Amino acid sequence: MQIKTVTTTPFDDQNPGTSGLRKKVALFARPHYAENFIQAVFNAVGPMQGKLLVLGGDGRYYNREIIQLVLKMAVAQNVGKILLGQSGILSTPATSHIIRKYQAYGGFILSASHNCGGVDGDFGIKYNMDNGGPAPEKVTQAIFTESKKLTAYHIAVMDDVNIDRQGRSQCGETIIEVIDSVRDYADMMEDLFDFAVLRRFCAQGFAAGVKNGAAAKANGAGKGEAAGGFRFCFDAMNAVTGPYAHEIFEHRLGLPKGTVIRGTPLPDFGKIHPDPNRIYAADLCRAVMAPDGPDFGAASDGDGDRNLIIGKGMFVAPSDSLAILAANATLVKAYKTGLRGIARSMPTGMAADRVAARLGLPLFETPTGWKFFGNLLDSGAVTFCGEESFGTGSSHVREKDGIWAVLMWLNIMAATGKTVKQLVEEHWALYGRNYYTRYDYEGVESNAADKIMADLRAGLAAYEGQEMDGWEIVKADDFAYHDPVDKSVSRHQGIRFLLAKAGDNAKGEKGQKSGREAVKGDKDANYAARFVFRLSGTGTQGATLRLYLEYYEADYDRQNRDVQEVLAPLARLADKISGLQARLQRNRPSMIV
């Protein structure tokens, strides 16, 4: 096998963001660009001689070309064996599982996640470690350092590999094995959940055979439900989860064909934005809300790690989803004995904190990015993790997992006989409701966004103790994370303002005490409200400034108000403090999630 060494010059923009290197396809397609980054990864994490590597992607435009490139460059590294998803397809959680199951050294995931695909869209490369999780910061920094001093890359001179047919081939010292993209992952789901129970529920719905079924019916469950069947619609958004969802929901759980819509991964995702939120999955949301529509709807994103959960009359905010799954986890086979702890990213709503407090579990608050959960999961400190950005997962893999979250909800409905709406409202009644939303200012000028953050940072101390618009700013800080496992410190992870209602005592304890399941002690979750400013690390154009808003309501009679109305006064205060809209020359966010 001939190995060619190609001279190159470094690019200065190959710093992996929140989740891998994401750029426009056109940038990735520049001569040497992708090669340089892949070589930088090998230099930073290698040597890989004789090792096992996993490779796959979400099927977006350019996936097949970069799969061939990684194969040839891996052969040049004398990698021992590569497990490649058939046709270059592997979801992010499936890749994580395969790395763990076969004890691989690591894996490449070719994806820009929920970002748009197609020739004018985005592409991305992520590297995951031997625990199945995203490379931690020290590794991504090493990759960036390597990328800046690269003078050459190595590539095998060989024909393209047939990636569409399962089987083994040998290239130089490397065995390339094309594997079923779905089987291992679907088998793992059967290990975690009791599929016999789920199958019965899918066949009979709320109508029969489940505990509390009668109560569920009396409360309006199953209105518009077809006789004897649970009606579910899963929107795979023309992205990677299609084959997984067909296999698990329709084949293994016996739901009717057509349960999975947009179930074939397309290179341009059918020109839609494969981001499972109420804006980009609007048709699904409308269908579920219709009286004769499905009982339950769910969607996943480009690479299968995000989830959207919606029941009739109830959209589940991701932060609530984490809390509700944690509160009900023992109903599920894999978590029968309880959870070790819960982790959420700092901007994620604090509903899970109340569950952790009630169950006596540790709660960890990490920076945004799944990579920060890795150490906590590896050390056994936590079992469930979640983020406001539609990500939920558990210790079964080291990535968030869209289909897992859907199965959790199905399982909890099956075990309780309660609808999504009932489960959510009962949760709020017990714990209080954390009203939550996120404003995104997308594609703004990077310097202007940086300056807003810098000015906020510089002024933080002056805000503490001030009263504004009926609120007391009790705490204002620049979030830094001290990893309890490896002791690393990650600074500048978001600027947060924690508020008490003016007139309540300094720690907002009035709000705290009125909660039926009040959290004791000096916890951030005790504050009546908060807002957080943060710059996104996943955008590919200009900067995206995110403003996260949260308000805690313990009063049951006030838990069914309009989220945006409830949070609008906080948004006005955040704007008053930051001057955000005027400085970005925007009069509204690009998107409200």
Ligand code: G16
């Ligand atoms: C990625 C990360 C998540 C993060 C999200 C948003 O998700 O894996 O941990 O919460 O981006 O990050 P940011 O606010 O920096 O844009 P995904 O699904 O895009 O891989």
